[in-house]
Amino acid sequence: GTALLLYLFLKLHINMTQKRSLTRVFLSFTLLGLIYFSILPAAFAQEGDIPTDPAIISAGKSLFDGNCKTCHRVNAKLVGPALQDVYNRAPSIDWIVSFVNNSSKVIGSGDEYAVALYEEYNKTQMTAFPSFDRDQVMSILAYVKQETDNPTVAAGPAVDDPKTPGETGVASTYINAIMVGLIIVLVLILVVLILITTILQKYLNQRNDLDEDDKAIVNPTVSLDGLVKSKPFIFIVIFLFAAIAFKVVINNLYAVGVQIGYAPKQPIAFSHKIHAGQYEIDCNYCHTGVRKSKSANIPSPNICMNCHSAVKTESPEIQKIYAAIENDRPIEWVRVHNLPDLAYFNHSQHVEVGGIECQTCHGPIEEMDVVRQHSLLTMGWCIDCHRKTDVNTKGNEYYDKLVELHDEGSKEALKVEDIGGLECSKCHY
Numbered sequence: 001g002t003a004l005l006l007y008l009f010l011k012l013h014i015n016m017t018q019k020r021s022l023t024r025v026f027l028s029f030t031l032l033g034l035i036y037f038s039i040l041p042a043a044f045a046q047e048g049d050i051p052t053d054p055a056i057i058s059a060g061k062s063l064f065d066g067n068c069k070t071c072h073r074v075n076a077k078l079v080g081p082a083l084q085d086v087y088n089r090a091p092s093i094d095w096i097v098s099f100v101n102n103s104s105k106v107i108g109s110g111d112e113y114a115v116a117l118y119e120e121y122n123k124t125q126m127t128a129f130p131s132f133d134r135d136q137v138m139s140i141l142a143y144v145k146q147e148t149d150n151p152t153v154a155a156g157p158a159v160d161d162p163k164t165p166g167e168t169g170v171a172s173t174y175i176n177a178i179m180v181g182l183i184i185v186l187v188l189i190l191v192v193l194i195l196i197t198t199i200l201q202k203y204l205n206q207r208n209d210l211d212e213d214d215k216a217i218v219n220p221t222v223s224l225d226g227l228v229k230s231k232p233f234i235f236i237v238i239f240l241f242a243a244i245a246f247k248v249v250i251n252n253l254y255a256v257g258v259q260i261g262y263a264p265k266q267p268i269a270f271s272h273k274i275h276a277g278q279y280e281i282d283c284n285y286c287h288t289g290v291r292k293s294k295s296a297n298i299p300s301p302n303i304c305m306n307c308h309s310a311v312k313t314e315s316p317e318i319q320k321i322y323a324a325i326e327n328d329r330p331i332e333w334v335r336v337h338n339l340p341d342l343a344y345f346n347h348s349q350h351v352e353v354g355g356i357e358c359q360t361c362h363g364p365i366e367e368m369d370v371v372r373q374h375s376l377l378t379m380g381w382c383i384d385c386h387r388k389t390d391v392n393t394k395g396n397e398y399y400d401k402l403v404e405l406h407d408e409g410s411k412e413a414l415k416v417e418d419i420g421g422l423e424c425s426k427c428h429y
């Protein structure tokens with residue numbers, strides 16, 4: 001139908017150039033309007049089927065967060081395409097359902113749209129979700145549609161715009177620029193004022209109708225030169241200098257053996273602020289051991305490749321990952337946190353059993369471009385927390401008997417020290 005209308009429109013136009021008539025112009029534009037409205041419903045037919053029920057949207061959000069978020073955002077490209085408007089661009093809703101169920105089957109069938117997409121994303125394999133039925137996919141689409149139409153404000157700017165990490169930097173350089181500008185203006189004003197006073201002084205000194213009092217005001221006895229050479233002034237300067245030097249020395253002495261703030265330069269400019277912050281990739285995704293074992297693990301290059309086989313492939317920093325894999329050599333990350341060998345620390349005990357957030361010990365890692373040591377990591381630091389922190393006994397049968405015994409003898413909650421958290425042998429081999 002659209003094609004026919006288009007044909008009529010073109011034919012009319014060609015005729016029109018030969019013989020202009022008002023009715024023809026009118027007719028041709030009516031046709032144009034018809035073409036427009038004949039395409040419009042086709043484009044939005046699929047969107048119309050998508051549910052708008054808040055309960056379905058919220059179910060869709062949790063499905064999306066749990067299964068799709070590692071690779072997709074609604075309003076930004078990540079490993080896979082931005083899903084906004086996908087219901088309008090994909091061949092059909094049924095197509096989307098089968099693609100989510102098993103994308104490689106759809107690509108394998110030679111489907112043109114799927115193959116083109118697969119090529120565009122450097123043949124990155126999307127995970128198959130064979131258990132998802134049509135309703136579940138529809139609920140995800142409902143969430144996608146809601147996020148397309150009114151992006152959540154809180155999550156919006158952080159994920160929408162890949163440039164946000166620089167923005168705070170831009171803001172602070174902006175402020176710095178303003179400060180520098182202000183200082184320059186102030187210095188200029190000062191120079192101009194000094195010039196004016198010296199000129200005025202010279203001029204006034206040339207006049208002879210001034211009495212002694214006026215002269216005293218024009219030529220003050222305290223000159224700047226005198227001030228700089230005066231004893232109190234020299235004393236104050238020396239004192240300030242000594243105080244600053246003293247403070248620096250003391251700070252450095254305190255820091256002997258303590259590496260708080262230690263932030264070595266890493267071989268690849270990997271940023272937690274981008275990965276864990278902006279793209280909200282879960283810590284466990286990379287630090288796979290952190291909930292299961294003593295040590296948190298630094299991810300191998302293969303984990304990076306889950307995304308970087310397709311993301312930012314041209315970046316020189318990413319090329320370093322490819323080089324490491326090609327040469328079969330690990331990336332030589334510089335260790336930031338390091339306890340001496342005599343101490344034993346176990347991550348799963350603290351994170352999984354104790355329920356402590358990474359940030360309690362490591363600080364706001366998701367805001368750091370370069371990881372730095374946030375806590376003291378001294379014995380005093382461990383002990384202090386063991387004295388203050390309640391044991392996370394909820395839902396842990398292992399503690400039931402202990403809690404019962406403890407509650408008979410004490411009104412206070414069970415602390416780590418009560419389960420032996422201060423015993424030397426717990427932390428020392």
Ligand code: HEC
Nearest residue numbers: 067068071079080081086090096100117118121124126127
């Ligand atoms: C491992 C990463 C990954 C996960 C997880 C993932 N996808 Fe994808 N998705 C992709 C990639 C990559 C593409 C691009 C096509 C390709 O390379 O196969 C894609 C394409 C799509 C498309 C087609 C987009 C378009 O522009 O037409 C849809 C729809 C889609 N994914 C939905 C989902 C849904 C829904 C989920 C969660 C249930 C999900 N994906 C989970 C990686 C992923």
Ligand code: HEC
Nearest residue numbers: 275276281282283286333334335336337358362365366371
């Ligand atoms: C995309 C992968 C990835 C994610 C997600 C990630 N990290 Fe990392 N993490 C790394 C890599 C790679 C290093 C080593 C390079 C470095 O220190 O920056 C590292 C280093 C660290 C270190 C310092 C290790 C040392 O040498 O002492 C800490 C602590 C850390 N991550 C905590 C976290 C926390 C907390 C989160 C979640 C908020 C997180 N990471 C999320 C990849 C990741």
Ligand code: HEC
Nearest residue numbers: 070078162269270281299303304306307311312315317318
């Ligand atoms: C779950 C997906 C994912 C994983 C896994 C991942 N990255 Fe990334 N990475 C991204 C995204 C998305 C960006 C931002 C790309 C952009 O700015 O357009 C990025 C950006 C980067 C950048 C900045 C590139 C540049 O030039 O701006 C570096 C470097 C980087 N990643 C290194 C790593 C390393 C090393 C690992 C493995 C420890 C890793 N990434 C794992 C998704 C991932």
Ligand code: HEC
Nearest residue numbers: 283287290295296297337338339345350351356357358361
């Ligand atoms: C109770 C404090 C504490 C918590 C909570 C904690 N860490 Fe650590 N983390 C440490 C200490 C201490 C070290 C140094 C361990 C060592 O040198 O043996 C460390 C080291 C690391 C390292 C370097 C590699 C390693 O295993 O030694 C990574 C990566 C790391 N932590 C990630 C995490 C992540 C991710 C979380 C949250 C899931 C987390 N940490 C929670 C205290 C903590």
Ligand code: HEC
Nearest residue numbers: 344345349353354360382385389391416419420421426427
């Ligand atoms: C933020 C608070 C916190 C910090 C800091 C902390 N711990 Fe713990 N630790 C806990 C909690 C809570 C538990 C109890 C976990 C459980 O229920 O088993 C615990 C348990 C332990 C245990 C097992 C104790 C037992 O009796 O089973 C050891 C060993 C331990 N921590 C070592 C360390 C060391 C070593 C450090 C310092 C490098 C440290 N912890 C720092 C909170 C902390």
Ligand code: HEC
Nearest residue numbers: 339340343377378379382383386421422423424426427428
């Ligand atoms: C909660 C864990 C924990 C407990 C309990 C603990 N320590 Fe420590 N201890 C540490 C850590 C961690 C270090 C390393 C700190 C550092 O490097 O500053 C350390 C360091 C030390 C050192 C210093 C070694 C050096 O090279 O400076 C000595 C000695 C020591 N502990 C003895 C003890 C004795 C004795 C006890 C029992 C009364 C004890 N510790 C109980 C965690 C603990």
